[in-house]
Amino acid sequence: MSKEPAIIIKDVEKSFKIPLDKTSGIKQHIVNFYKRKKGYREFTALNGVSFEVKKGEFFGIVGCNGSGKSTLLKILAGVYNPDTGGVAVNGSLTPFIELGVGFNPELSGRENIFLNGALLGFSREEMEAMYDDIVDFAELHDFMEERLKNYSSGMQVRLAFSIAVRAKSDILILDEVLAVGDAAFQQKCSNYFEDVKNGDQTVVLVSHNMEAVKRYCTRAVYIKNGKIHKEGSPYEIADAYTMDNILGTEGVENDALYENKKNYVRVSIEDEDRKHVKVNVDYKNTSGDDCFARLSVMNNGQGLANIDSDKNKPLRGAGKLQFTIDKTLFNPNDYSVGVGLYKVSNLEMMAATRAMGRKIFVVEGTDEDRTGALKLKDTWQY
Amino acid sequence: MITDNMKISNIFSRRNRILLRELVITDFKLRYQGSVLGFAWSLLKPLFLFAILFTVFGMLLKIGGTLPHYPVYLLLGIVLWTYFNEATSQGLSAIVDRGDLIRKINFPKYIIVISSTLSALINLCFNLVIVLFFMWINGVDVHWYALLLPFVILELYIFSLALAFFLSAFYVKFRDISHLWEVLLQGAFYATPILYPVSIVIDINEFAAKVLMLNPAAQIIQDARYLLITPETTTTSIIFKDFWYMYIPFVIVGLVIIGASIYFKRNSGKFAENV
Numbered sequence: 129m130s131k132e133p134a135i136i137i138k139d140v141e142k143s144f145k146i147p148l149d150k151t152s153g154i155k156q157h158i159v160n161f162y163k164r165k166k167g168y169r170e171f172t173a174l175n176g177v178s179f180e181v182k183k184g185e186f187f188g189i190v191g192c193n194g195s196g197k198s199t200l201l202k203i204l205a206g207v208y209n210p211d212t213g214g215v216a217v218n219g220s221l222t223p224f225i226e227l228g229v230g231f232n233p234e235l236s237g238r239e240n241i242f243l244n245g246a247l248l249g250f251s252r253e254e255m256e257a258m259y260d261d262i263v264d265f266a267e268l269h270d271f272m273e274e275r276l277k278n279y280s281s282g283m284q285v286r287l288a289f290s291i292a293v294r295a296k297s298d299i300l301i302l303d304e305v306l307a308v309g310d311a312a313f314q315q316k317c318s319n320y321f322e323d324v325k326n327g328d329q330t331v332v333l334v335s336h337n338m339e340a341v342k343r344y345c346t347r348a349v350y351i352k353n354g355k356i357h358k359e360g361s362p363y364e365i366a367d368a369y370t371m372d373n374i375l376g377t378e379g380v381e382n383d384a385l386y387e388n389k390k391n392y393v394r395v396s397i398e399d400e401d402r403k404h405v406k407v408n409v410d411y412k413n414t415s416g417d418d419c420f421a422r423l424s425v426m427n428n429g430q431g432l433a434n435i436d437s438d439k440n441k442p443l444r445g446a447g448k449l450q451f452t453i454d455k456t457l458f459n460p461n462d463y464s465v466g467v468g469l470y471k472v473s474n475l476e477m478m479a480a481t482r483a484m485g486r487k488i489f490v491v492e493g494t495d496e497d498r499t500g501a502l503k504l505k506d507t508w509q510y
Numbered sequence: 511m512i513t514d515n516m517k518i519s520n521i522f523s524r525r526n527r528i529l530l531r532e533l534v535i536t537d538f539k540l541r542y543q544g545s546v547l548g549f550a551w552s553l554l555k556p557l558f559l560f561a562i563l564f565t566v567f568g569m570l571l572k573i574g575g576t577l578p579h580y581p582v583y584l585l586l587g588i589v590l591w592t593y594f595n596e597a598t599s600q601g602l603s604a605i606v607d608r609g610d611l612i613r614k615i616n617f618p619k620y621i622i623v624i625s626s627t628l629s630a631l632i633n634l635c636f637n638l639v640i641v642l643f644f645m646w647i648n649g650v651d652v653h654w655y656a657l658l659l660p661f662v663i664l665e666l667y668i669f670s671l672a673l674a675f676f677l678s679a680f681y682v683k684f685r686d687i688s689h690l691w692e693v694l695l696q697g698a699f700y701a702t703p704i705l706y707p708v709s710i711v712i713d714i715n716e717f718a719a720k721v722l723m724l725n726p727a728a729q730i731i732q733d734a735r736y737l738l739i740t741p742e743t744t745t746t747s748i749i750f751k752d753f754w755y756m757y758i759p760f761v762i763v764g765l766v767i768i769g770a771s772i773y774f775k776r777n778s779g780k781f782a783e784n785v
Contacts, residue, residue, distance in 0.1 A: 132680075154684050154686045155686075159550060179613045207615065207616045207782045209780075210778045225614040225615070226614050229615050230615070232540065234544075235536065239539075243532055247529065247532075247611065247615050249525050249617070251524065251525075251528050293515070
């Protein structure tokens with residue numbers, strides 16, 4: 129992988145004038161002029177953003193809604209001009225801020241490919257060369273002469289996405305496009321991204337999906353309130369994002385997976401320090417049967433460990449439990465916690481929280497330590 | 511690097527030519543999509559128009575006076591005005607109509623305006639074929655100087671393109687302009703000697719006639735009629751007896767294209783935000 133930069137962004141600032149009145153008319157301008165009103169308010173979307181994307185990198189940009197990442201992407205694509213600062217792009221750049229821009233429902237799939245290509249700056253000959261590849265990837269051979277309005281929405285997205293990934297371009301910019309098509313097509317896209325990650329093409333991906341960022345990206349930035357909050361490996365960024373946005377909403381969400389009037393179980397987390405995390409369990413069991421609680425720790429949708437409360441101390445009525453997890457057992461990553469209430473007699477589930485819910489704790493650390501979820505003790509024999 | 515899209519050298523770059531072609535073709539394909547007669551409407555519309563004009567002005571009102579071939583004279587004027595109307599109205603809304611594209615892809619914005627006026631120009635060409643057909647039926651003597659017509663059409667195209675540039679950029683900020691322009695076009699239609707011969711105005715007030723003929727649209731339509739239909743047409747150069755005033759319409763066209771280009775260029779960078 130060469131270290132030559134593909135995109136350099138330096139001190140980019142961008143603010144927008146948001147009109148206060150709904151009308152965009154001459155009258156309103158004259159009224160505002162005489163009243164010495166501004167008629168708009170300034171909103172700073174980006175405030176001094178600088179970073180570099182190297183050639184061949186799969187670069188992720190994450191951030192919540194309204195953090196400025198779409199503005200940043202549009203500046204990269206040249207749709208917006210920055211107020212101050214600059215963008216330098218080395219090579220051909222194809223932006224897909226939205227898939228299927230300029231698609232016309234009255235035109236055939238084939239015509240739409242060529243129109244879309246022209247808008248992206250490809251000639252007819254270049255598009256002819258890519259055409260078969262695009263149709264192959266979309267798996268829409270039988271539909272190319274049909275009008276787009278007769279396509280299902282999934283087919284339209286597939287066609288658009290295929291153009292995006294088959295476009296012969298040095299730098300690709302993709303915004304929130306991972307969730308497209310049926311399972312088979314998603315697998316195909318996933319394979320494609322894996323290939324690109326190891327290839328020469330530079331990709332900038334904007335996503336809310338931390339799993340995707342961790343899986344495909346080689347580096348990422350986290351944008352918060354128009355500034356770069358953190359820059360680093362996709363794992364660090366994903367963890368930082370998860371901590372800010374998912375842990376921040378703790379207690380608001382009801383994570384109940386299964387409960388009824390008689391029985392419920394609630395869980396909350398206190399991230400104590402770097403070594404301990406306290407799991408508080410609130411339960412209610414008025415079914416009359418003896419129950420026990422089972423706490424599960426999951427990572428990436430996979431169960432890692434369970435621990436049951438003492439079956440000789442059955443839980444009845446309402447009460448609280450606490451369990452302290454030793455974080456040093458885990459390698460850096462994020463882990464979710466779920467709790468279930470089970471009958472002692474036949475292990476029937478009485479109530480449970482979602483195991484992949486929002487009750488998450490993060491083990492911080494460097495990338496060298498990300499070698500699987502559980503930490504093994506170093507006892508190599510030489 | 512973010513390049514300056516309005517550089518003259520870029521206007522006809524390969525990428526822009528491809529985009530322009532693709533937009534014009536798409537526009538043309540979509541225009542008559544779903545209609546039974548399809549493309550034939552491009553020829554049928556001016557035919558019907560002529561039938562109406564011939565009935566009302568040729569047979570009932572007879573304001574043509576002594577002008578020979580008055581119905582064809584009228585048709586040519588109407589066809590040119592229709593183009594002017596179509597090109598400027600379509601051009602006006604071109605940027606706003608393609609707002610969803612502009613917000614997502616970076617490409618030279620003026621291409622959209624050019625493509626919308628080109629669609630109107632293609633229509634004009636079909637209409638001119640119909641005009642030629644009626645000239646032949648009416649037995650109009652065609653002189654060699656009819657070959658100069660393309661220059662007059664070029665001037666008309668430049669004038670309408672310039673207005674389209676200005677209007678489309680203005681429309682992004684001030685939506686009132688579309689209504690205003692509609693009214694202005696209505697007024698201009700009667701202020702331009704399209705339905706009536708200039709001689710009628712001269713009989714009432716010669717100064718007013720001269721002022722009317724300073725309008726580039728009037729100069730263009732009268733010149734086209736002079737070249738194609740009859741040398742009895744009163745053109746700008748005839749009314750000013752070759753005095754330098756006769757060049758004023760050209761100066762106006764020149765000033766409008768320069769002013770409109772500067773205005774468009776200055777505003778096009780913010781289209782994506784404002785549209």
